[in-house]
Amino acid sequence: MNAIITAAGKNSRMINDFEKRNETPIHKLKLEINEKxxxxxxxNNVLNSNIDNVIIALGHHKDEIYSLLEEYDFLDKVQIKVNPDVNVGLSKTIENCLNENFENDYLFMAADQPTISTNTINNxxxxxxxxxxxxxxxxxxARRKIGKLDSAEGLGMPFCCYGKLLYNYVKYENDNLNPILRKMISDNVDFYGISSENELELMNINHYDEYIYIKNELEK
Known part of the structure; x- marks a missing residue:
C-alpha cells in the first residue's frame, strides 16, 4: 500500500486570515502543534502505519514545503512529485502522482490532516x-453513516482505493474530489465508511481559528 499526500494548494484561506489579523502570513503546514x-x-502518522511508500504532491509554495521536509530530514523518507502546472484542481494533482504507477493500492490524504491517527489509517x-x-x-x-454507503455527500480525504480505479476518473477532470466521488458512487463503485476515533479527525484546518482549536485540544 502506497500513500499520496497532497500539499499543493494555494493556502489562500489561511493567508487571508493572517492578513485580517495584520500579521505576516504563515503557511498552514508550518504552523506548530506540540512544537512540530x-x-x-x-x-509521521502515515509513516507509522502499514504504508510502504509515501508520495507527497507539491505545487503552490513548493519551495517552502521542500525546505520544511529538508529541515526535518524527510527527503529520504518520501518521494516528491511537483505539479507541472500549479494552477490545477486536486484531481490533476492526484493524476500527476498516479500517472507513472496506478497499478497499486493507495491511501489518499491531505497534508493538513494531523489529527488522522495511525490506527484510523490502518483501519x-x-x-x-x-x-x-x-x-x-x-x-x-465517514462523516455521517458507517458501513456501506449510498451517497458520497460530504466525503473526501482520507480514503483508500486501487490507484487505477481513481485514475480512470481524475484523468478526465480538473476539479475537486467530491464531484468525482459522487460520480464514482453513481457508477456503482462500492464505498465503505469507517468511524473516526474522535471528532478532531473530522475537522479540517483551513482557517486560523480551526488551527487554534485543534492545537489547544491536542496540547491538553
Missing part, C-alpha cells in the same frame, strides 16, 4: 483489503 509543524505530524487499509471487491471499492473516513 502540521505537515510533520501528518507524515482504512484493512477495510479496503478485506472488502469483497478491492479493485472496485473505496474505504473512506
Amino acid at each position: 509543524p502540521i505537515l510533520i505530524h501528518t507524515l 482504512l487499509i484493512s477495510t479496503l483489503k478485506n472488502s469483497e471487491n478491492p479493485r472496485n471499492t473505496i474505504s473512506v473516513l
